[in-house]
Amino acid sequence: MTAFITVIHVLVSFVLVLVILLQAGKGGGLGAAFGGGAQSVFGGRGAQTFLGKVTSAAAAIFMLTSLTLSYLATRSASVVRPAPIPAMPVPGPQAPPPAPAGGPGPAQPAPAAPVK
Secondary structure, X not given: OHXXXXXXXXXXXXXXXXXXXXXXXXOOHHHHHOOOOHHHHHOOOOOOOHHHHHHHXXXXXXXXXXXXXXXXXXXXXXXXXXXXXXXXXXXXXXXXXXXXXXXXXXXXXXXXXXXX
């Protein structure tokens, strides 16, 4: 699901850039500062153009996919997955090693040295 939303997000970002670059400017610039653009500054623009509607829709979709991707990123525990722990054989009870043939019996522990 995250991959699908990421693809939509990237496509919408390209559409948004393209639509914004296709729109004509308001004709402001230096001419508007000297009274040439007073109509556009104080008056309404009128009905929104088709490119303006596409820009608004693309911006809304871009914001929704951004919020969705950030929400999904916080829901995941970690990007790094822990390595699986290899199955170790459980050691069973072991018999003591056999005594050497012909030698003395099992070795006895040495007596502890007296403490002075």
